[in-house]
Amino acid sequence: MFVPETLAIAMVMMITSTVCWGSWANTTKLTKDYRFELFYWDYAIGILLVSLILAFTMGSTGGEGEGFLENLAAADRGNIVAAMIGGFIFNIANLLLVAGIELAGLAVAFPVAIGIALVVGVVSSYAIQPVGDPMLLGLGVALAIVAVILIGKAYGRLTTDSEAVSRKSLVICVISGLLMGSFAPFVTTALTAGHALTPYSIAVLFTLGAFLCCFVVNVYFMKKPLVGTPVDFSGFFTAGPKNHAMGLLGGFIWGTGTVFNFVAASLVGVAIAYAVGQAAPMVAAAWGVFVWKEFAGADKKAKIYLTLMFVCYLLALVSIAGAYKAG
Numbered sequence: 001m002f003v004p005e006t007l008a009i010a011m012v013m014m015i016t017s018t019v020c021w022g023s024w025a026n027t028t029k030l031t032k033d034y035r036f037e038l039f040y041w042d043y044a045i046g047i048l049l050v051s052l053i054l055a056f057t058m059g060s061t062g063g064e065g066e067g068f069l070e071n072l073a074a075a076d077r078g079n080i081v082a083a084m085i086g087g088f089i090f091n092i093a094n095l096l097l098v099a100g101i102e103l104a105g106l107a108v109a110f111p112v113a114i115g116i117a118l119v120v121g122v123v124s125s126y127a128i129q130p131v132g133d134p135m136l137l138g139l140g141v142a143l144a145i146v147a148v149i150l151i152g153k154a155y156g157r158l159t160t161d162s163e164a165v166s167r168k169s170l171v172i173c174v175i176s177g178l179l180m181g182s183f184a185p186f187v188t189t190a191l192t193a194g195h196a197l198t199p200y201s202i203a204v205l206f207t208l209g210a211f212l213c214c215f216v217v218n219v220y221f222m223k224k225p226l227v228g229t230p231v232d233f234s235g236f237f238t239a240g241p242k243n244h245a246m247g248l249l250g251g252f253i254w255g256t257g258t259v260f261n262f263v264a265a266s267l268v269g270v271a272i273a274y275a276v277g278q279a280a281p282m283v284a285a286a287w288g289v290f291v292w293k294e295f296a297g298a299d300k301k302a303k304i305y306l307t308l309m310f311v312c313y314l315l316a317l318v319s320i321a322g323a324y325k326a327g
Contacts, residue, residue, distance in 0.1 A: 001065050001198055002058045004267045007324055013264040014276040015317075020257025022283025027250035029292065034243040036098055037222045038236045042244050044091070044211045044218075046251015047258070051203040054259045059200025071201050076194035083202045086186030087209025092217050093117070093179035096172050102227040103169035110281055111152035112170065113177035115145045120181025121274045128188045131269030132323035140319035141275055147312035150305045151285050157302035158295065172226065187262065188270040199262035206262075207255060268324045275320050282313040 004010040024043075031039060059068040066074065093113075100109035122141050126134065187206065190197045197205070222231040257277070265273035285306065288294035295302060 001060065001067060001200060002062045002263070003064045003199075004264060007268065007321065010264040010267045010273075011276075011321060013260040014268075014273055017257035017261035017264070017273075017277045018279045019283050020253050020260070021277055022280035023287065024250045024254040024257075025284065026287055026291075027246040027253070031243045031246045032240075034239050034247075035228070035231050035235065037218060037225065037231045038233075038239060039243070039247045039250075040095070040218055041214060041236055042247020043251040043254070044207075044214045046248040047255035048204075048207040048211045048251075049248075050252045050255035051200075051207045051259055054256070055200040055204050058259075058263075059198060065198055068198065068200050068204070071198045072204075074195055075197045075201065079190040079193055079195070079197045080205055082186045082193075083190040083197060083205035084209035084212075086183040086190070086202075087206035087211075088213040089179050089186070090183040090206070091210040091213035093176045093183070095217060095221060096176035096226075097180065099221075099226040100169060100173040100176055103166065104173060108152065108169070109173050109176075110155075111148050112173040113180060114278060114281055115148050116174060116177025117180035118145055118148070118275065118278050120178060121184035121278070122181075122271045124181065124185040125188045125269070125274055126271040128185055129192050129269050129271065132272050132320075134323075136319050136323035137271060137275065140316045140323060143312045143316035143319060144275065144279055147279075147309045147316065148281055150309035150312065151281050154285070154295070154298070154302045154305035154309065157299055157305065158297070184270055184274045187265070191262070191265065191270065199266050200259065203255075203259040203262050206258070272320055272324055276317060279313050279316065282310060285309065 004013060028036065028039060055068040061067075065071070072080075097109060097113050100113060103109075104112075118141055122137065126132075126137065183206075187202055190202050190205075191199065222233065225231065261273050261277045264276075289306065295306065298306075
């Protein structure tokens with residue numbers, strides 16, 4: 001299988017994962033009259049398919065380690081279960097994050113959810129796999145959290161009406177963040193304990209867990225959505241080809257980023273790879289600024305917040321990369 005042999009290659013893979021994680025949601029903007037709960041079925045299929053494709057290509061060729069099927073057959077059962085649980089947890093967190101954005105807006109949902117996820121994911125992963133210098137890693141995480149807060153403040157400047165954020169929306173965002181950070185330790189365990197899974201095997205099992213989760217959690221949210229009216233599954237079959245294609249593409253983009261992040265983690269550790277990957281809001285903000293023109297009418301303060309956000313994220317990446325070298 002292919003694994004990175006140098007920090008430079010791992011950094012390229014981690015930055016690619018950041019770009020993918022921050023870009024997949026653009027596909028939702030290219031759908032028409034397609035509820036997110038229905039879009040999510042295509043998305044879940046897409047992340048599973050791309051992880052299988054990469055597992056049977058990059059994960060099954062080359063001279064390093066076991067191939068995908070060989071590793072899957074030999075790995076400890078506990079690691080297989082851990083990887084699937086990680087995917088199940090992620091899926092719940094992702095669905096709650098979308099609901100949080102609908103209820104509280106991007107300015108509140110992202111800083112709360114992603115900020116909590118960063119802290120929980122990095123700290124819990126590092127406790128299991130202490131790779132890298134904790135001081136530099138902590139500094140990088142702190143800078144990333146500041147950047148997420150700055151994104152929230154920048155989006156907040158676009159809102160002219162000061163509406164109160166409900167307790168329900170804040171609770172949803174907090175739960176999303178706790179769950180989003182909680183999947184990382186399961187990935188760390190699967191990558192390091194006993195006869196470990198390869199990153200490609202983890203990705204397949206992780207996305208399989210996310211897909212199976214849809215039959216429980218997404219079905220529930222279709223019947224009792226946190227936002228909007230109940231959704232009938234018939235809408236999935238009547239949606240146009242473009243809507244399905246965008247859902248699959250969104251899954252392919254996110255899934256590719258996830259595989260790359262797990263593969264990079266095999267060299268630098270899950271804590272570092274996860275921290276870099278969670279710079280995704282910076283990429284999402286860049287799409288909003290340069291493509292969707294979301295800040296076209298923003299005031300001077302919003303632009304200052306955005307500039308500082310990009311600076312903080314770049315410094316965070318430098319600090320996290322330095323954490324691996326120092327470790």
